[in-house]
Amino acid sequence: MLSEVLTHLAPEPGKIYCDLTFGDGGYTKAILDSCDCKVVAVDQDPTAYEKALQLAATPDYKGRLFPLLSKFGQIDSAVKKNFDWSFPCFDGMVMDIGVSSGQIETASRGFSYKLDGPLDMRMSRLMRKSISAYELVNFYSREQIADIIYKYGGDRLSRKIAAAIVDARQKAPIETTGELAAIVQKTCPQPRWQRGDDDMLRNSAARTFQALRIYINDELAELESALRSSEYLLRPQGRLVVVSFHSLEDRIAKNFLYHCAGKRSTQEAETNHVVPSFELKSKSVVQASKEETAVNSRSRSAKLRVGQRTMAEPLSPFGPLDL
Ligand SMILES: C[S@@+](CC[C@H](N)C(=O)[O-])C[C@H]1O[C@@H](n2cnc3c(N)ncnc32)[C@H](O)[C@@H]1O
Incomplete structure (x- = not known):
């Protein structure tokens, strides 16, 4: 979904993006290579974080890539702790939910049913x-x-x-x-x-x-928390791009964006006349091309959703969002 992600995130020179799931660095590199922008790259996995640190030290990415070892559900506090920035600070955020190729292909991490290794499956020990x-x-x-x-x-x-x-x-x-x-x-x-x-x-x-x-890995609660934070972290016009591989994750992303775009009739929306905090950018869900599914069977279940932050105040107060 790399080309679809780039199309919808639409990176521009001088802007700051957040890749909430650095993984093997594919999306981060593509964003940084697309123009002279900056990327804060988050991952909870120390191995991915190490990779990001190494990449950040290379001449092409020095001063443009800022790795963070954090759970994306705590992105707001991680940004506060590590940068002297006021919110909102990002011009785009991307999430590619799930397990990375590096994780699945390393038997000792215990994610793969095809490789024999210890039963682990923890992406991090930060929990x-x-x-x-x-x-x-x-x-x-x-x-x-x-x-x-x-x-x-x-x-x-x-x-x-x-x-x-x-x-x-x-x-x-x-x-x-x-x-x-x-x-x-x-x-x-x-x-x-x-x-x-x-x-x-x-x-x-x-x-x-x-x-x-x-x-x-408490993946669904993490996703909800990161989505909620995106309302506070994204600047007006900033895009949120979410790629998921599981119907439960896609439902959470969809409900969040529909809720924030005022497409869900809630009692609060009706009584307070809330102004949408996101505009839906893709009419429906975006799926991988035939070419991609032919070479990468996993992409068959990938779904991409995108919203663009408006000028309005965040709709969700800090605290659990009832989706
Ligand atoms: C599908 S991979 C991302 C692949 C990446 N887009 C690339 O191009 O290589 C997902 C990554 O998100 C990380 N991840 C999953 N849940 C996370 C969470 N709650 N907080 C931070 N990172 C998380 C995983 O450790 C994994 O490295």
């Missing part, structure tokens, strides 16, 4: 609760595990999978991603002709791993 996949799989109750797989993975066989996990751990702790994947795949075998297909609609192991990851 207080910070439990690992090992703790979740071996110590949560069968009901808790089933609820997580159903809620975040949408798997109708969640109860069966949870029962198989509990059965297996009674014999010996489940230590690795390979062991967990084998349990799920044995419980919900894919037909031979679908094997090797990563598609979430078809692959139970992919869905179970995704569900555990979303829960462990």
